[in-house]
Amino acid sequence: MKKLVLIVGIVICFALVPLVITKAYVLNLIILICLYTILSHSWNILGGYTGQISLGHSTFFGIGALIFRYLWTLGIPPYFALCGASISSLVLASIIGFPSFKLKGHYFAIGTLALSMIAIVTVQNIFPGVSFPPPQHLAKYNLVPIYYMALTVAVITIGLVSFLNRSKLGLAFVAIREEEDAAEAIGINTFKYKVISMTLSTLIAGLGGGLFSFYVASYYYYVPFELGWSFDPVLIASIGGAGTVAGPVLGSIVFVILKELFAISLGQMNVLIFGIVFIFTVLFLPKGLIGIIGMVQGVRKSQDVSAKKR
Amino acid sequence: MLRFIQILSYGLLNGALYGLVALGLSLVFGVMNYLMIAHGGLIMMAAYITFWAFFYTHIDPFLFILVVTPLFFIIGWILFKILFQSLMKFPEGEKIKNSLLISFGLLLIFSNLAILFWTADERAVTTVYSGKVLDLFGVRLPYIGLGGVAIAIIVIIALHLFLTRTYFGKAIRAVSLDHEAATLMGINVNKVCLVAFSIGFALAGIPGVITSLHAFNPAISFDLTNKALIVLILAGVGSIKGVLIGGFFLGAIEAAGVYLVGTPYREVFGLILFVLILMFRPQGIAGKKA
Numbered sequence A: 001m002k003k004l005v006l007i008v009g010i011v012i013c014f015a016l017v018p019l020v021i022t023k024a025y026v027l028n029l030i031i032l033i034c035l036y037t038i039l040s041h042s043w044n045i046l047g048g049y050t051g052q053i054s055l056g057h058s059t060f061f062g063i064g065a066l067i068f069r070y071l072w073t074l075g076i077p078p079y080f081a082l083c084g085a086s087i088s089s090l091v092l093a094s095i096i097g098f099p100s101f102k103l104k105g106h107y108f109a110i111g112t113l114a115l116s117m118i119a120i121v122t123v124q125n126i127f128p129g130v131s132f133p134p135p136q137h138l139a140k141y142n143l144v145p146i147y148y149m150a151l152t153v154a155v156i157t158i159g160l161v162s163f164l165n166r167s168k169l170g171l172a173f174v175a176i177r178e179e180e181d182a183a184e185a186i187g188i189n190t191f192k193y194k195v196i197s198m199t200l201s202t203l204i205a206g207l208g209g210g211l212f213s214f215y216v217a218s219y220y221y222y223v224p225f226e227l228g229w230s231f232d233p234v235l236i237a238s239i240g241g242a243g244t245v246a247g248p249v250l251g252s253i254v255f256v257i258l259k260e261l262f263a264i265s266l267g268q269m270n271v272l273i274f275g276i277v278f279i280f281t282v283l284f285l286p287k288g289l290i291g292i293i294g295m296v297q298g299v300r301k302s303q304d305v306s307a308k309k310r
Numbered sequence B: 001m002l003r004f005i006q007i008l009s010y011g012l013l014n015g016a017l018y019g020l021v022a023l024g025l026s027l028v029f030g031v032m033n034y035l036m037i038a039h040g041g042l043i044m045m046a047a048y049i050t051f052w053a054f055f056y057t058h059i060d061p062f063l064f065i066l067v068v069t070p071l072f073f074i075i076g077w078i079l080f081k082i083l084f085q086s087l088m089k090f091p092e093g094e095k096i097k098n099s100l101l102i103s104f105g106l107l108l109i110f111s112n113l114a115i116l117f118w119t120a121d122e123r124a125v126t127t128v129y130s131g132k133v134l135d136l137f138g139v140r141l142p143y144i145g146l147g148g149v150a151i152a153i154i155v156i157i158a159l160h161l162f163l164t165r166t167y168f169g170k171a172i173r174a175v176s177l178d179h180e181a182a183t184l185m186g187i188n189v190n191k192v193c194l195v196a197f198s199i200g201f202a203l204a205g206i207p208g209v210i211t212s213l214h215a216f217n218p219a220i221s222f223d224l225t226n227k228a229l230i231v232l233i234l235a236g237v238g239s240i241k242g243v244l245i246g247g248f249f250l251g252a253i254e255a256a257g258v259y260l261v262g263t264p265y266r267e268v269f270g271l272i273l274f275v276l277i278l279m280f281r282p283q284g285i286a287g288k289k290a
Helices: A002-020 A024-049 A057-073 A078-102 A106-126 A135-139 A143-166 A168-178 A180-185 A190-215 A228-240 A246-284 A289-297 A301-309 B002-032 B039-057 B061-089 B092-118 B143-165 B167-177 B179-184 B189-211 B220-235 B240-260 B263-280
Strands: B133-136 B139-142
Touching: A002 A024, A002 A143, A024 A057, A024 A143, A024 A168, A024 A190, A024 A228, A024 A246, A057 A078, A057 A106, A057 A190, A057 A228, A078 A106, A078 A143, A078 A190, A078 B263, A106 A228, A106 B092, A106 B220, A106 B263, A143 A168, A143 A190, A168 A180, A168 A190, A180 A190, A228 A246, A228 A289, A228 B092, A246 A289, A246 B061, A246 B092, B002 B039, B002 B139, B002 B143, B002 B167, B002 B189, B002 B220, B002 B240, B039 B061, B039 B092, B039 B189, B039 B220, B061 B092, B061 B143, B061 B189, B092 B220, B133 B143, B139 B143, B143 B167, B143 B189, B143 B240, B167 B179, B167 B189, B179 B189, B189 B220, B220 B240, B220 B263, B240 B263
Parallel strands: none
Antiparallel strands: B133 B139
C-alpha cells in the first residue's frame, strides 16, 4: 500500500512538471527518457524476461511511427491513432515475427536483425521523401500534449511490466529464458508463451513508434526504421539491468543524460566516447546498474526469483 | 541474354568478396560463439589504412595484404586480451548478447575514428589497372574483381588446409565442437581461442585491401557485416568451404534481383533469401544436418 502511494505520488509529480517548469529543454529530456523507457521495456519483455534476443525492434517501432503519421494526417485524434499504431505493429509481428520463433538462440538474433534491415531498405525505396505532421498541428506546435502522451504511455508500460514481474505469466517467461527445454518438460507451452511475450513487446514498440512520430515534427520516413532503434534498447536494458522493472528506466535516464553531456562537451567525439563507456558497462556490470544496488542491499534478484519458484 | 550474363558475372565477382568478408566472422562465430558484428568495421578500417598507405607510397595495393594482415592479427590479439577473454566463462546466450553489445560498441568506435581521421567522403584507391576490363566474348570483367576472386579462392583453400591438415587447426576444430571436451583432451582452450580470434581479425585485413580498390566510406561497415552474416548462414556455421559457395550464391541471387527488379532492391533479395534459409534450412546450404 505504501509503495502504491509512493508510485502515484511520483506520477502526479511528473504530471505537474509542465505547470511548474516551462523550459522546453527539460520537457524534451523527460520526453526522450520516456520514449527510451518505452522502447527498452518493449525489448525487455522479449529479451530480458523471455530471453529471446531480438534485434528487430526497429521494424515494429518504425511501423508504429509510419501508421501513426498516416492515421494522424487523416484527422484521427492522436490517442486513437496511437492505438492504431500499436495494433499495426502487432499485425506486422504476426506476419513476420511469429514465424521467426522457429529460430532458436543466436539464430533468432541474426534473423530478426535481417528483418530490420529488410524493413529499412524497403521503406527507403517505397517512401523516399520527408514525412510532415498535419499543418494545423505544426502551426501551434507545443510540447505539453506530447509530454502527457509520453508520460501516459510510459506509465502504462511500466505498470504492465511490473504486473508481469509478479504474475505467473512472468514466471513462465523467466523459465523459458533460463532453460527452454526444461520449461517445456515441466509443462510450459513455450511457443504459446513466446508468442504472448512477442505480442506484448510489439504492442509497446508500436506505442513507442507512435510517440516518436507525435514528438518529432518532420523526418525522413526511414528514420524510425534505423538500426539504432534496434540496438539502443538492448544497450539501455543492459546498462540498467535486463529482466527487471527498474533497470530499463534507470538505463534510459543514464543513456539520455550521458548522451546529452557527451554531445555538449565532446562534439564530434561523442559517439566514440559513448562506445567506450558502453563497452566498459557491459564488461564490468554484467547485471547492469541495478546490479550495484542489488549488491549493496545484499538482495540478489536471482535469489528472489528462485525463491518464488519454490 | 548478354546483359544477364554481364550482371551475373558481376554478381559472382562480388560474391567472391562476400565470401572473403564472411570468412573471419565465420571462424570466430564457429569457434567461440562470438557474434562479432564489428567485423565490417574492421574491414572498413583496413580499407582506410590501405588507402592511406597507398597515398604515401604508391606501392601496388595488393601487396599491402602482407602488411595489413599481420597488423590486424596483433590488434585482434590485444583486443581479445582486453575485451573478449572475460566473456568466455558465460553460458551461450549471455555470450552472444555480450559479444554483440561489445562489438557494437567497437563498431561505433571504428566508424567514428574513420570519420575523424579521413572524413565521411567516398574514397577509392586508383591504380593504373583500375577500370581496366578483360573482354571475354562481349562480357566485360574488371581486373580488380578477377584479382579478388583469385585471392578469395587462395585464402579460403589455405584456411581450409590449415584447419584440416595441421595439428593446431585440429585443436581449433576440437574447441569449436566442445570447449569442455577439448579441455579434457589437454587442449589449452584459452590459447586456441586467442589465436582463432586473432586469425579472424587478420582475415578482415584481406577483404579490406580489396574493398579499398572499390569506392568506400565509413558507412559501409554495417553493410559488410550484413553481407557477412548472410553468407555465414548460407554456408552453415563453422563451414569454411561453404563460405566460398555461400558468397558466390549470394552474389548470384543479388544479380538475379538486379536483373529482375532493379538495383534498389538488391539488398532485399539477399536478405529475404537469408530469412528463408534460416527458417527452413538453418544448417545452411552446404552444411550437414545438425
